[in-house]
Amino acid sequence: MFVSTYNNNGLKDTLMILFEKSESDVQEASKSGDLVAIKNKETHSIVGYNLFNASTHLKNLNNGPVTLSEGNIEKLNNLIIEADFERTLEAANGPNFVVGYIKKCEPVEGSDHLSVTHTEINDGKEVQIVCGASNIAQGQKVVVAKVGTIMPNGLIIWPGELKGVSSEGMVCSARELGLPQEYDGIMVLDDDMETGTEFTL
Structure with a gap:
């Protein structure tokens, strides 16, 4: 399960993905190209990703909460694997x-x-x-x-x-x-x- 939001205003062309609720003061980041893994400082587990220049990697993004298509999930997972980050995405189970x-x-x-x-x-x-x-x-x-x-x-x-x-x-x-x-x-x-x-x- 994950939550995804696209922001092309305040955070220009950025897709944000969250796997779990996490406080910002216990986070650290690792960057590979346009992909940033957000990790819990204590456990070092990945709690989310930020993808900069998202529209150059993914299709049909609209401002606000987004449901990622299977094609976009596959492209994101390829980026995650290339970056050697260990947590990939799974498609959502039906509507929200x-x-x-x-x-x-x-x-x-x-x-x-x-x-x-x-x-x-x-x-x-x-x-x-x-x-x-x-x-x-x-x-x-x-x-x-x-x-x-x-x-x-x-x-x-x-x-x-x-x-x-x-x-x-x-x-x-x-x-x-x-x-x-x-x-x-x-x-x-x-x-x-x-x-x-x-x-x-």
């Missing part, structure tokens, strides 16, 4: 925003507002997501932002933990999706929407 089905929903122990859900997403996969919305319930169809999604406000969805309970994704409200919000809480979809299909903003 999907229709999810809440199969199970229970209160989080020790919390007065959090619920832990077991939610089916695409390809029959089931993920555990902690949610603070008061209107969440078992049996709902909802919008799920999967791990690796960049939200409209720039927030990146990483695996996390709330009250000691792991969470992989976000059950979204209309406001979080940049859509008009008619009521408080998560956005509940029609029951006839197919689980796992892409939800387009």
Whole structure:
């Protein structure tokens, strides 16, 4: 899993790739041509890449969050291998925003507002997501932002933990999706929407 963003304004013609959440004060960089590997200083593991002059290497880049084509991933992996960096890219598993089905929903122990859900997403996969919305319930169809999604406000969805309970994704409200919000809480979809299909903003 990785997150990719293209910036042709403030960071002219630069593609940024993140594998995991990392603080800038514990990072170091290694450069090979236009490719820079961002590493964790303590573990020396690669947490991301910056590709300068990206449009000379890759095709069809648009400003903002980008889903890289298989062709662009292959070209990037060739650059990574040529640079002798050890972490290559794998294609994303389906769309970032999907229709999810809440199969199970229970209160989080020790919390007065959090619920832990077991939610089916695409390809029959089931993920555990902690949610603070008061209107969440078992049996709902909802919008799920999967791990690796960049939200409209720039927030990146990483695996996390709330009250000691792991969470992989976000059950979204209309406001979080940049859509008009008619009521408080998560956005509940029609029951006839197919689980796992892409939800387009």
